[in-house]
Amino acid sequence: MTYLPPTAPVLDEHGRPADQIRLLGLSATGHHGVLDHERVDGQTFVADVVVHVDTRRAAATDDLVHTLNYASLAQDVVAVLAGPAVNLVETVAEQVAALVLDRPGVVAVDVAVHKPGAPVPVPFTDVVVAIRRDRTKLPSARFDPTAAPAASVAEIATPRTVEDAALSVAHAPVEDPDPAPPAPDRLDETPGGPVRAVLALGANLGDARATLREAVHELAQTPGIEMLAVAPLARTAAVGGPEQPDYLNTVVLVATALSPRQLLHACQGVEQRHGRTREVRWGARTLDIDVVDIAGIVAVTDDLELPHPRANARAFVLQPWAEVEPGAFLPGLGGGPVDALAATAPDRDGVRWLALDWLNEAPAPVAAPARPAAHAEPPAPPVPLPPEPS
Template structure:
């Protein structure tokens, strides 16, 4: 579920329409816009930078209504939606454009065109880098089962899977020792928005007994979204790219194996970053079958 910010009755005089008189005389248009986003981080920090400035959105909508004329109200609505989705925190938008003075030859109250667009509609499917790990139980079997579950989702394809490696557990200062981890990276091809994919992964973790009680505690399964191309994302539950990926050989080395030319936004080529962190302990090549 997402939160919403609604702007109602934004108005401007425009010259949109297919008739010459509409272009010459103009008429009043109005728009209602609903922004779908996650406002929890903004509310927790009382921070405008973590939400959307609706005054800016309002100005942009009016600019479109009053801007260069087009033939169709559908084009006006789609243009508004595109402008709104350029704000990185907007997950989806509903736009209703009203044309109450449309040249309709019978009595009527209004003509409206409504469009709904999601932030991922324009890009379609994208590659998402997923880090997998675990250090409790039969980890190899658990990682394989988790990938199989993700691959069964109708909007997820497992495009590539790295070899398995063994890594020393990261623990908090003063914490007791833990078993070593098995780790891998998979590239998922999906059109799911980041938060929906995160929810899917957390559901898979839960099904394999993951309990989020201790930070960096031992666990049967850990699924982390690492990167989604050049997409940047930050809210209370998810940051993309992963803020510590550049420090972790157990993420970078397997990622470089499946995407040798990959770049971690803000840090550089993944293969170079991995090489700078030294060798890793590879333990299995072909460990998962689609």
């Protein structure tokens, strides 16, 4: 009894393909059907359930509270299969989809209900009703396994319509359990002492070099942030999004006593002071500051993912970082030595030049190294910050 779920990916609200949790081969004896003997004798029903969710936060925290409890879900699905009889397998599938979508974090669900003993008068191996439902296409039939009473033999022997079955369900009040306290969010935890962080800055509107220079000064003046080093300035072709001017990019190394989320908000404050808006995905911008890494933390939340999920494939981040910090290492999935990642990044040919002394008024651009960063000459020492204007 094999069922192949739809191959088309389900996208989450950010346009990313959702992960899948699959429960296959859940079975129970049910009395669903329109014929008298189906209601009396019963037969085996089997359900395959594919739940589309985001599992990254659960993987990063190793905490069950951030994922789907599939043991509980399996029990609920079996309760539908063995529950009050309905006429159609389609109704059973809708009820299963509804109880899955009631769970938080579920983007969509694929449900296949098998009825291998269906009364079909020719040789066959299976009957399957397969549906996909999401929050824009909610199921039309629902099931509450905690409220449905057990059906008596007399009730089973008397066929009922779906509407009759719905009217016979008892609605006994059920007290909601006390909610579990929310798990602590490590991205709100202030470190015991200053920790190292990597920030990537970019701009391609207006006087981008002046904007980046001002942004570096503002970050250095932010309480809880100490500027350690500033990388060379890279001129790079825009990656993704609409046609737009080249970018100027750099990386700064800082020591921070702020929590990861406080550091994110500090960076967003600098962006906003320079007129940053977020209207077009990957569009042109006056200033962009990304938190790339904080003390090697690996975490996923709605507003911050560490390390930055695309840093491992962005030469405009990796190459300046490798220049200012030889031997740097990007943690997390897809990470590795920064110089090696820079040498293989898909956009590495889009790095036009590097300016080693860009914080001064007369930067001296040099061509981007033709050889991989791992075999390049030793980089120039970090550029010291210029004195604050009087």
